[in-house]
Amino acid sequence: MPLEQLIQQQGVRNYPGHYYVFSAGGTPGPTMVGNKYFYRRHVKVMEKLNLVGPGHDIYSWKHTGAVALWNATKDIELIRAQARHSEY
Known part of the structure; x- marks a missing residue:
């Protein structure tokens, strides 16, 4: 949407x-x-899904989004900008 x-x-x-x-x-x-509001909500959801531990934190969504963007566009510069990286 x-x-x-x-x-x-x-x-x-x-x-x-x-x-x-x-x-x-x-x-x-x-x-x-508060500055941890969304983090705490995310943890609650992940716990209900039994997705706790290494590799299952709020930053894993950043990587998921980068992969989805690559699959949709194949544009490495767009991915770099989306991930807020200044260099490769």
Whole structure:
């Protein structure tokens, strides 16, 4: 689903402009989440899926995304930029 379509479907623009996109309730709200909020949520999901241990952390999604992008585009420069690497 394209991002714009998701934004419209979730009604994100119906919230006040000063709201954060993600608050503690998982929806837009006036309070910013802590710096480990998404990490902790990710750990809970991975535990429920019995995917804990080495190779199963939040950074594994970065590699999964890089492989998917390569398969879709075969564009190494795009992958480098997406992964925020300045050199090969």
